[in-house]
Amino acid sequence: MPDSYRPDEVEARWQARWAERGTNQPDLDHPARPFYNLMMFPYPSAEGLHVGNMFAFTGSDVYGRFKRLQGYDVFEPIGYDAFGIHSENYAIKVGLHPADLIPRNIANFRRQLERIGGMFDWRHALSTTDPDYYKWTQWIFVQLLKAGKAYKKKAGVNWCPTCKTVLANEQVEGGLCERCKTPVEQRFLEQWFFRITEYADRLLRNLDTLDWSDTTRTAQRNWLGRSEGGELVFEVPAIGESITVFTTRPDTVFGATFMVLAPEHPLVAKLTAPEQRAEVEAYVTAAAGRDLVSRKVGEREKTGVFIGAHAVNPATGRPVPVWIADYVLMEYGTGAIMAVPGHDERDFEFATKFGLDIVRVLAGEGESAGASLEHAVVEADGFRMVNSGRFDGMPAEEAKRAITEWLAGQGRGRPVVQFRLHDWCISRQRYWGPPIPVIYCDACGAVPVPEQDLPVLLPAIEDFRPDDSGLSPLARHEEWYFAPCPTCGKRGRRETDVSDTFLDSAWYYLRYPSTEFHDRPFDPARTRTWCPVTAYIGGNEHAVLHLLYSRFLAMVLHDLGHLDFEEPFTRFRAHGLIVKDGAKMSKSRGNVVIPDDYIAQWGADTFRMYLMFLGPLQEGGDFRDAGINGPRRFLDRVWVLVREAEDGGGEIRRDLVTRWHATKKKCAEDIEGLHYNTAIAAMMELVNHMREAGCRDRQMVADLIVMLAPFAPHFSEECWERLGHAGSVFEARWPAWDDALAVSDQVELPVQVNGKTRSRVHVPRNATEQAAVAAAQADPAVRRFTAGKEVRKVIYVANRLVNLVIG
């Protein structure tokens, strides 16, 4: 009977055994060494998991299995991020109800996730659409509302006319809806916000303490956008008002020759002179009609209108004209700027177009105060003050503080730190999400739904399509819409908006360990045992929003006494993106590769190894199936090796012992650093050498199987059993290595002459310089180059090289 490796049989057998034996179910209450291995949960699309998802999940799963082999109790849960516009739009497109569609997709996802052999604890699977889950999403909203961290305000918001909903600023990409690419418009709606800006400083500071990829931390830092500067006050004596501006360049205040307000600035109406009113109002109306976004993108031609008022520059005492222009944004700083055309590109452009004064107040080395400006000079470093009264000659960097202090002394300024971050708008005028648990009462105002009445169930309605009203479809259902006020019992109206999907995913890691508790969102003991998450792996596309919102929520829950930590993810690594033909996989591009056929043909283990062997996990790459037979051939060879090891034997040469120990060490280090491709390569090398040496040592083969187990779990289980072990290979421990045996006692030393390698000599490890150089100089190939020449210098790096410098 031919004994060949049949992945379909092996994989089916072990998946059944894992389920039967509860192999992947750690003791959640009394783990000896808990390790929470988290991967970002997927949105269950209709197409199923594509190879990009498989790459990410396998990458995380390999790490979890490795930690388990190191003796940790690894909890590796999975779930579905199934609420949201994604699902709803798709349901509308195919004419189905999301409540019907989503369970189907989830079933398909689960089938795929089981097939790939993830070490998931299925007892704790969750979906954000489950009332037992979103009950607690609503509970979190209530906690924030009670704590004053949630508030409602009417705000100019981004409105997507196709999705018919509000988008967070973060969900607008280059003026287009990130989902459907429609140009975004501006609308004024009442929206719920979370006060994430109150935490900006803490979100920034804590970044330094986290074991995260630098790229991710940098992205968050940039998103938070901290800048130091000052608020300066410009009086408008004619009407007894003042305009406060934020600037990062107080050093240039002497060059502020005009001011610009955002068209929405509250002082515009009051400051506008009668003769300018018609023109100003026309401009304001036009700006309001244009969305927030086309103001930020597209043509950058500056527009603006003089409003007929003058303010006083607090530094020079001179009057400066006040303009409005849409390049000044109400949402950042104070919505007003002092314009310094000499030292700001935008102001320079504006001044040039409208013929406003341009004054130089900074001069570089050797530049005169009167030198004309061809363009704005925006640097400060290395520049000194000119045309700035008593500050002339002072370095600009120093003047930033000096001028702020000087103006502060007159009550006309103060140092200020600004963040780019805005409060988090969580309202969505859509159907497929958790209803925001608030009831409006004419007498009592906005009242949170009492906790014992949660969840506010999302009603099953057929007409869930959004319309242009700006109201959620739920508002059309009176039987749901009207509800008694929890405080006074009179008829009230429910909040009809649902919450942002990012709120669902901002706390899911807290729910996993506690899914069986129905009376609390997360059990305190379980949470203490398992949280914060030990290792988190996910996509860079969530490096900013999802991670930032999760961190914010953890901080709030910590401050409210619900958590004893404030950073949810101790270690985070971003995996790379798998692209196809250079483009991200997406249905619209038609380049989505579904892994099912590959798995059917090659087996899950081969496919896993292939994905992990493509390149470093953190880099991703272009998917092409060429080369998948490489890992398969490797597994076939190991299969044979295991069979032959039953007969045992073969001499273990000393060089093989070295390689054996070196491989155990290298694989452990590489896997820890997520360099899976080189870990696999090291195992391949070991196998090549064993075959070459005719070695079939049982212990060596057994060690190899354990090292292979994170990558090819079913295969390794089968081999482990064939080697005579009763239990799961995951009950084994990562094979120990001996550092002394992991290095050979002889080393090959390259010998260079004038930096060019001319020969190699073999010397004992850690040979003395004298011995190594003697060996090098005795080498005939070296002598050809050194003969008759004087060796002027000798470089010797132990176990590395000898370099002879000759004259």
Place this chain on the structure above:
RNA sequence: GCUCGGGUGGCGAAACUGGUAGACGCAAGGGACUUAAAAUCCCUUGGGGGGAAACCCCUGUGAGAGUUCGAGCCUCUCCCCGAGCACCA
């Protein structure tokens, strides 16, 4: 424009703190086995040149300069690709 990555054989990629560039794998070519093919096994494979051969020489990590005994790696200038941000004062 700004901020991060990245550019190494035909291809995916290795290369520790500056120390033998191309490990490992794919593909390709040659050979063994076979009636034949697949599979498997063995050999060759950055480019150029020399030698009967073991081997040897030159050259080579996007381009150019620099530091160094020595640079894929460090410094400067430039080009290209990818991602994110984008009138943020």
